Amino acid sequence: MTLGSLFKKPETTLYPFEKKPQPAGLKGHIHNEVAGCILCSMCQKACPCNAINVDKALRKWAIDPFMCVQCSTCVRACPKDCLHMLPSYTPVSTAQFCNVFDVPDPNNPTKPDTPPSTVAWDYSEPDPSGQLKR
């Protein structure tokens, strides 16, 4: 049995240089397609670990990736289907932060309260405004 293993390809991969392919259904991280979001807070209510924070006045949707347990309850709770689970894991970080999404106002598209963020999911940037604390 062990002899046979000498002539087989290795089962291991040279992580981090080589990474395993990620299957399509992998529960990696939550992404909010802000165009469809109506800030209804259904996801916030459904979240079992209080990782989601929705601020209607500031039109911001925030998730703390360090509290999220990737259960995808919010994805099922979303009435507009704008929450998705994308198949890539959250990279390792040295500091805790929230991921903040600016939700554009459909009634006032020309003058958004806050400029829409160019990067929808940026791990490196902590909440720049510091407005959304847990």
Place this chain on the structure above:
Amino acid sequence: MGKSTVIPFGPQHPVLPEPLHLDLVVQDETVLEAIPQIGFVHRGLEKLVETRDYNQFIYVAERICGICAMGHSMGYAETIESLMGIEVPKRAEYLRTIWHELSRIHSHVLWLGLAADAFGFESMFMHCWRLRERVLDIFEKTTGGRVILSVVKVGGVVRDIDATMMREIVNVLDGIKDDYTKIMNTLLTDTSIRNRTVGVGNMTHEEALALSVVGPFARASNVNYDVRMLGRGAYGDLADFQPVLATEGDCYARVKVRCLEVLQSIEIIKELAAKMPDGAIDVQVKGAPADGAQACNVLEQPRGECYYYARGNGTKNLERMRMRTPTSQNLAGMTAALKGCDLADVNMIVLTIDPCISCTER
């Protein structure tokens, strides 16, 4: 006869992946008594039913134990369903059972790897965990998670497995079966393993019944009991289910029972995959458990029978959620099996009983 001394065993011990502490009262290398002590990983998870509603608690329930995660979420969901009188679609039951049996394979193969490592066969440990990785890959593809699956919800399951994926699972399991049979035969026929396990840590049939031990520990002492044979859920549709039994009641019998249960699980999954019914995978769940409603449930976890109890209070939060895990039932049997053994055999006995302290303490 020398003076008796107390030797602590654990909570950090090379043979144990979990923090079990035993005070071994030893006289001349013979264990007179083993006093277990637990409380190192108590997290107060049962108390969390007061702050999480019954849908959210499922994610707490599956975090009770990493290895039995699927079993705990399934057992909890079944308890709530019987509490609220919800009928789960047949397909959801089949899918749950398939994932649960896959987690049994993953648990037993993990255990076999650890056992092989403790016996001194490090390359066999690698082989076992290589096979386990394939089961985890199935989990990853079908549920999106590798260990914590979060795939069960009250009223059904979250994801479906299509026919193509089901065929792939069966093919992977066939591949595992060939490799696994080779590993199993090597392990069970090896002389050094027989020398270390045969006749060690004996538990007679009568003792096993008197101490109410459960799971492979009991079945190795010829106790013909397995919750799966009660035919609940998808298990009722199996053509024939006979628990794997052994009569010897020693460490070798326990290794053998666990080894054969993996093959049995593979057969169960293949049979269920062939019989998979069509239809919905979940039902809508509305409302809350009635005030004073109670429900019990039993489920065969990889380590044995697990008992669930839930009581509602008319709100979305439960009044009480209680689980009696297989290891808390087996601790008394473990101390009995340790009585009179050699000090050098303690790790073999503890390992073949396979205590899961995270489950026990919650």
